[in-house]
Amino acid sequence: DAGVTQSPTHLIKTRGQHVTLRCSPISGHKSVSWYQQVLGQGPQFIFQYYEKEERGRGNFPDRFSARQFPNYSSELNVNALLLGDSALYLCASSLALAGGRETQYFGPGTRLLVL
């Protein structure tokens, strides 16, 4: 079975632009989470979606938004890009919320560079 897939793998944007990152979860997984990993740091939680509803939001500005589609894939949108948005964006999927015991499986990430 295919794992979590993300597209694109790499992206270069300039300040002020908008970006859309995409994630397809493992087949049958209904929960998708997004994390930002700045170079040299651990991943930071951005959003969690389950059954197309937002179930959690991290400490990120409103420039960050996301949605989940009926097929459980997800998009992360970032508006008005800043240099500090340069990072590896990771998507993780899990079967369900299930009280937190569910393992989150991570995709390879999208590396975003903002110039």
Added chain:
Amino acid sequence: AQSVTQLGSHVSVSEGALVLLRCNYSSSVPPYLFWYVQYPNQGLQLLLKYTTGATLVKGINGFEAEFKKSETSFHLTKPSAHMSDAAEYFCAVREFTGGGNKLTFGTGTQLKVEL
């Protein structure tokens, strides 16, 4: 809020030597704890997890970790390091966000294995 502290941002061992990566957590509720590994330019791969039950958890690639509530620790060990173990290792704690849950990561430990 829950948090994770990884002592030592860089650890260097000789091939065949014991690997010990330290993780301490802060949690007001019984924690779910995870270790993930990240190889260069890749996403995160789950090594092992502790939810409930046996406090000594065995994972992939010969790694294991022991949950010690009294010490609020979840250190990762491997008896004999291999060159292929060189990577960055992240400890994480599951935090519940009301309607969902998220992983809170430590800052990571870069493991170097020398001949």
